[in-house]
Amino acid sequence: xxxxxxxxxxxxxxxxxxxxxxxxxxxxxxxxxxxxxxxxxxxxxxxxxxxxxxxxxxxxxxxxxxxxxxxxxxxxxxxxxxxxxxxxxxxxxxxxxxxxxxxxxxxxxxxxxxxxxxxxxxxxxxxxxxxxxxxxxxxxxxxxxxxxxxxxxxxxxxxxxxxxxxxxxxxxxxxxxxxxxxxxxxxxxxxxxxxxxxxxxxxxxxxxxxxxxxxxxxxxxxxxxxxxxxxxxxxxxxxxxxxxxxxxxxxxxxxxxxxxxxxxxxxxxxxxxxxxxxxxxxxxxxxxxxxxxxxxxxxxxxxxxxxxxxxxxxxxxxxxxxxxxxxxxxxxxxxxxxxxxxxxxxxxxxxxxxxxxxxxxxxxxxxxxxxxxxxxxxxxxxxxxxxxxxxxxxxxxxxxxxxxxxxxxxxxxxxxxxxxxxxxxxxxxxxxxxxxxxxxxxxxxxxxxxxxxxxxxxxxxxxxxxxxxxxxxxxxxxxxxxxxxxxxxxxxxxxxxxxxxxxxxxxxxxxxxxxxxxxxxxxxxxxxxxxxxxxxxxxxxxxxxxxxxxxxxxxxxxxxxxxxxxxxxxxxxxxxxxxxxxxxxxxxxxxxxxxxxxxxxxxxxxxxxxxxxxxxxxxxxxxxxxxxxxxxxxxxxxxxxxxxxxxxxxxxxxxxxxxxxxxxxxxxxxxxxxxxxxxxxxxxxxxxxxxxxxxxxxxxxxxxx
Numbered sequence: 255x256x257x258x259x260x261x262x263x264x265x266x267x268x269x270x271x272x273x274x275x276x277x278x279x280x281x282x283x284x285x286x287x288x289x290x291x292x293x294x295x296x297x298x299x300x301x302x303x304x305x306x307x308x309x310x311x312x313x314x315x316x317x318x319x320x321x322x323x324x325x326x327x328x329x330x331x332x333x334x335x336x337x338x339x340x341x342x343x344x345x346x347x348x349x350x351x352x353x354x355x356x357x358x359x360x361x362x363x364x365x366x367x368x369x370x371x372x373x374x375x376x377x378x379x380x381x382x383x384x385x386x387x388x389x390x391x392x393x394x395x396x397x398x399x400x401x402x403x404x405x406x407x408x409x410x411x412x413x414x415x416x417x418x419x420x421x422x423x424x425x426x427x428x429x430x431x432x433x434x435x436x437x438x439x440x441x442x443x444x445x446x447x448x449x450x451x452x453x454x455x456x457x458x459x460x461x462x463x464x465x466x467x468x469x470x471x472x473x474x475x476x477x478x479x480x481x482x483x484x485x486x487x488x489x490x491x492x493x494x495x496x497x498x499x500x501x502x503x504x505x506x507x508x509x510x511x512x513x514x515x516x517x518x519x520x521x522x523x524x525x526x527x528x529x530x531x532x533x534x535x536x537x538x539x540x541x542x543x544x545x546x547x548x549x550x551x552x553x554x555x556x557x558x559x560x561x562x563x564x565x566x567x568x569x570x571x572x573x574x575x576x577x578x579x580x581x582x583x584x585x586x587x588x589x590x591x592x593x594x595x596x597x598x599x600x601x602x603x604x605x606x607x608x609x610x611x612x613x614x615x616x617x618x619x620x621x622x623x624x625x626x627x628x629x630x631x632x633x634x635x636x637x638x639x640x641x642x643x644x645x646x647x648x649x650x651x652x653x654x655x656x657x658x659x660x661x662x663x664x665x666x667x668x669x670x671x672x673x674x675x676x677x678x679x680x681x682x683x684x685x686x687x688x689x690x691x692x693x694x695x696x697x698x699x700x701x702x703x704x705x706x707x708x709x710x711x712x713x714x715x716x717x718x719x720x721x722x723x724x725x726x727x728x729x730x731x732x733x734x735x736x737x738x739x740x741x742x743x744x745x746x747x748x749x750x751x752x753x754x755x756x757x758x759x760x761x762x763x764x765x766x767x768x769x770x771x772x773x774x775x776x777x778x779x780x781x782x783x784x785x786x787x788x789x790x791x792x793x794x795x796x797x798x799x800x801x802x803x804x805x806x807x808x809x810x811x812x813x814x815x816x817x818x819x820x821x822x823x824x825x826x827x828x829x830x831x832x833x834x835x836x837x838x839x840x841x842x843x844x845x846x847x848x849x850x851x852x853x854x855x856x857x858x859x860x861x862x863x864x865x866x867x868x869x870x871x872x873x874x875x876x877x878x879x880x881x882x883x884x885x886x887x888x889x890x891x892x893x894x895x896x897x898x899x900x901x902x903x904x905x906x907x908x909x910x911x912x913x914x915x916x917x918x919x920x921x922x923x924x925x926x927x928x929x930x931x932x933x934x935x936x937x938x939x940x941x942x943x944x945x946x947x948x949x950x951x952x953x954x955x956x957x958x959x
Contacts, residue, residue, distance in 0.1 A: 545627055
């Protein structure tokens, strides 16, 4: 969007300014890495060929340190060894830009020695894919502290720090101290285990404007001590417990196992001792026992100790130090229905029912949980075909939620919506049209008769705030949208969290634009509970990006901000701007939520909204049917085949699109079935058809929900 580009340009300008300063006083140090060596104190591991230098009393700026993936190892691990003292930029409080950026993009920083810094350390990861988090791990008697500013753990404090998918683990006797005035900006996870301690002095911010704040932020006390500013005991700590942010042994909304006191200097939070060895393991109920194919969620395996029950044992971040108990082993009775990985993450892969069990060392789980998986049924809730439109309204033939024409928007004699590219030429749909949807699909057939204005929007659903970034330009917040032509000559689906929206925007992007395309089929899917957003053109996947699925955090999923919904329904109490698509006050076909963006030149044949995430097979089936025909929902379907020496033509009725055509070289219990990659078409007689070239090996085909 136009204002997003302006903001990025501002950030680039800042970087150039800093670069000029560095050319006089210092040079940024980037992690370069060398093969088979990951130690901080090896000069050749740094882009400068030297260790990041400490500050001194004469230089006012000594450069930044960047802990980003190295060319040698994309999953970089950086180690500060025991006995080593790393102090980049320490010694001059005037070094206001002296920052450790990272670990970034899935990197890990392991601290065994000491790390001190003068300004802030800012771990970063915008990718919410499980297993891709950035980590800081503190071991043994390691020590990390700053006297300047803070720890900026995935906070939205400034643009580079908005990647909230970061974790800090403190083990054994590790000690972190933030002694500066800022204290802590936190949008990620902090896990305090064993006898470790974490001190945050000064300002502590956990309301950073990220729309998924409560779903990504937490403190887990599995031992050790959390020290906060004095006075936090009566208000802040209580608020964090209510929101599911402060968790004893990984449990949420529970104060029974927390010990909270105030010594006149700090608020101290500890846990009651476990009282001995693990005695029993069992599953807590699945948050969503009935799901559709493609979704995934965390199974919660809990354990009872002599003095504490319900301790979290599953996931990569358990409620106690994972070195203190045997790694759980999980089993699924039917992996073709539901798979469960080594961390207890359950993925729904096919229709049916599966039972999940677990063991921890010699302890067998005392119960099991059952998950039921159903196919995705297209839920068409709003349909604007424009053939029955009135002079001023776009009629919704399904949901009865009509839209109003804005500006020069009009309908032509062929029953199409015509937008002429001027600002304000659009259809305004009623507020709340996407309320209470955990997933949504937008589908349309549209013609772009010429060059598309850069950053014009095909659709936008969300809000606008005049005070967020530039008081002279309205900024969008908490929105979904689609840009058929950006300033970077890309096409992209937008999902924006926060205010203004571009601060937390996550996009599915592909190179190229849709200018001069006729009757192009565009489908945009937002499916948080399956962890992705994607868009398709003419029945084929064009781009996909990962998306935050709060079912991987059962506590966060039940917190008041999420309230057992996906991130599309996020809402922060007493903040009318910090909602996702619950109220969605402004909804447009052909208009952006940013007043600086241009209008759209386009002709729409049809526009649809589904309350489900259409599958790739359903999208291909819709494309084959074309506009103004809807998917069949019958499950009574037969597959027929006509064979020749050159090819086999497979057909089934268009009354059912709830199926995918699969192939396998064998049949029986061990057969591996994969989707057929050939194009889907219709035969003009009420059937879908796929033509498969004849090969020299056996091929078997079936339809599957």
